[in-house]
Amino acid sequence: MPNPVPAKRIFLSPPHMSGGELSYIQEAFDTNWIAPLGPNVDAFERELAEQVGVRGAAAVSSGTAALHLALKLLGVGPGDTVFCSSFTFIASANPIQYEGATPVFIDSEPDSWNMSPAALARALWDADRLGRLPKAVIVVNLYGQSAKMLELKALCDRYGVPIIEDAAESLGSTYEGKPSGTFGHFGVYSFNGNKIITTSGGGMLVSDDTVALERARFLATQARDPAPHYQHSTVGYNYRMSNVLAGIGRAQLEVLEERVRARRLIFATYASELEDLPGISFMPELAEGRSNRWLTVMTVNAQESGVSVASLLRSLAEQNIEARPVWKPLHLQPLFLEAAYYSHAPGESFCEKLFAEGICLPSGSSLTEEEQARVISCVREQMKRGIAVSA
Secondary structure (H helix, E strand, C coil), X not given: CCCCCCCCCECCXXXXXXXXXXXXXXXXXXXXXXXXXXXXXXXXHHHHHHHHXXXXXXXXXXXXXXXXXXXXXXXXXXXXXXXXXCCCCHHHCHHHHHCCCEEEEECECCCCCCECHHHHHHHHHHHHHCCCCCCEEEEECHHHCCCXXXXXXXXXXXXXCCEEEEXXXXXXXXXXXXXXXXXXXXXXXXXXXXXXXXXXXXXXXXXXXXXXXXXXXXXXXXXXXXXCCCCECCCCCECECEHHHHHHHXXXXXXXXXXXXXXXXXXXXXXXXXXXXXXXXXXXXXXXXXXXXXXXXXXXCHHHHCCCHHHHHHHHHHCCECCEECCCCHHHCHHHCCCEEECCECCECHHHHHHHHEEEECCCCCCCHHHHHHHHHHHHHHHHHHHHHHC
């Protein structure tokens, strides 16, 4: 007998176009603004800055490029240290390496799953005692939720250390009524294909420091000096966003709130349908914040449920459903095994626990009710088998 045709694949977080993108793309074609820069880039920067309430924004080729420029603008270089969340994608820390600086990783805490103020306080105290305060602290807002930015900012302000807020996953989220990405000296957003809005690939550096943003634009366009010929006095980068992609971003930004509402509803449905299962819990939401719920993330306690994350991932894959483990902490990555790490509490590494138990479920804003029901059914069936085995 031939193998049955698998059901239509359900992706983790696919792009979701509104249809309005075509008019901006057509305008770029009609005016022949195809190369980097152009009216859409200028407008996208202005509109996003207005959306999040900052004085300026610089559109670039990726969130990683924006992080790199932020480090450059803060003067990070060889011999410096930069503190960074450990529980995140490696793009948050790679730019530290680009500049020859040394990362120091900070654990998460249970309330937000983001940077632990307790761990950061110990790290800053140690660094101050040794006379080696970091040049910057990169705080990552994971899976759409803001970190406890007021506590973290108060700690950094005490020592005079600037914050770069990596809000790549949290555009549309708020903390204490203030948009995610606007608490630090610089904020960074990503428009990768899997983000809540996308330009297919791109990012944005935001700040109230408009002088620094002008410098960022200069560096991002190969640092070309103002001369009638091609003259360069400093190292630059090919980091600017194209006018075509910026047009996509403008249309996507118009539906940002719709995308947030859709993902929050998807999360609420998963939680209501699955939280009764033993050993299952979901990423919490801070009372002071509103997460865009970019991805729905849950933890599976194998001892209580009889199911491991690995077995649940296999079961979902067999049903043509894309799900993934959570980020492997950076202090556990082979690239960073020699880096210093500060845990949430002595002997208690919270992000390692999340890595052992976490799983990301399909969360795209275009996910249909029928598709989500398939995911829920698969999870419940696997959990049912696990409970029966462990009974």
